[in-house]
Amino acid sequence: MRKPIIAGNWKMYKDVNEAVELANGIKRSVFDVENVEVVICPPFTDLSDVGEMLTESNVGLGAQNCYWKEEGAFTGEVSPGMLKSVGCGYVIIGHSERRQYFGETDETVKDKIKAAIDSGLIPIMCVGETLEERESGKTMEVVRRQITGGLDGFSEEYLDSLIIAYEPVWAIGTGKTATSQQAQEVHAEIRKLLADLYPDTFAVSRRLLYGGSVKPDNIENLMNEQDIDGGLIGGASLKSEGFTDIIKATSRLYAEKKD
Numbered sequence: 001m002r003k004p005i006i007a008g009n010w011k012m013y014k015d016v017n018e019a020v021e022l023a024n025g026i027k028r029s030v031f032d033v034e035n036v037e038v039v040i041c042p043p044f045t046d047l048s049d050v051g052e053m054l055t056e057s058n059v060g061l062g063a064q065n066c067y068w069k070e071e072g073a074f075t076g077e078v079s080p081g082m083l084k085s086v087g088c089g090y091v092i093i094g095h096s097e098r099r100q101y102f103g104e105t106d107e108t109v110k111d112k113i114k115a116a117i118d119s120g121l122i123p124i125m126c127v128g129e130t131l132e133e134r135e136s137g138k139t140m141e142v143v144r145r146q147i148t149g150g151l152d153g154f155s156e157e158y159l160d161s162l163i164i165a166y167e168p169v170w171a172i173g174t175g176k177t178a179t180s181q182q183a184q185e186v187h188a189e190i191r192k193l194l195a196d197l198y199p200d201t202f203a204v205s206r207r208l209l210y211g212g213s214v215k216p217d218n219i220e221n222l223m224n225e226q227d228i229d230g231g232l233i234g235g236a237s238l239k240s241e242g243f244t245d246i247i248k249a250t251s252r253l254y255a256e257k258k259d
């Protein structure tokens with residue numbers, strides 16, 4: 001069975017004091033959860049302090065972005081090695097907000113995935129269609145292009161740690177979750193695509209997260225779907241209680257499934 005992951009994407013929220021407080025609340029509340037991989041992704045400025053707070057805990061630390069070079073004259077950018085040095089184990093790559101507002105493309109996503117893996121970070125690669133693309137029947141065409149473009153030329157061994165998050169753009173921050181069936185449908189297609197591109201074992205073992213208005217009251221339906229292995233949570237990850245409710249519900253379901 002694939003171990004579920006619940007990852008919080010804090011976006012551009014929480015200064016360093018708020019971040020340490022929230023991380024501490026989460027750490028205390030989930031200290032005994034073993035069957036869910038928990039990750040939080042605060043803004044860059046919080047990573048160092050939060051990283052220290054999470055030392056020796058079962059909560060992993062991730063960044064929301066990185067550059068693809070290790071160092072150099074790239075004003076304003078942060079390298080994967082720098083993220084590693086403050087305790088990051090993960091990095092979100094190609095979030096739709098980065099694609100939409102900061103010009104990221106499948107090509108830059110590919111470069112960033114490579115840089116992340118070369119530095120030993122686990123990439124959480126985001127894909128997903130806009131409302132217009134969904135309504136014109138292009139969901140899979142878009143997701144296929146993002147996956148084949150972003151992973152072009154990498155072997156399955158190289159991508160061993162890769163996590164993919166399917167986040168329909170129309171469901172992010174809108175309160176509109178894809179129904180669990182809609183999400184499952186795309187997740188199953190993604191797994192099929194991975195099986196076309198790589199050996200079956202790679203596709204079967206890949207963890208596919210759903211993101212887009214995940215809340216404590218819809219996580220169970222989502223997690224009950226066969227190909228959904230966790231969530232990338234934005235708004236609901238900004239409060240300790242809501243986020244840890246999501247983690248605990250996931251943990252409970254996973255324990256039941258295993259029995």
Ligand code: PGA
Pocket residue numbers: 009167171172173174175211212213214232233234235236
């Ligand atoms: P949301 O964001 O949960 O607020 O919809 C998810 C994301 O953007 O990763």
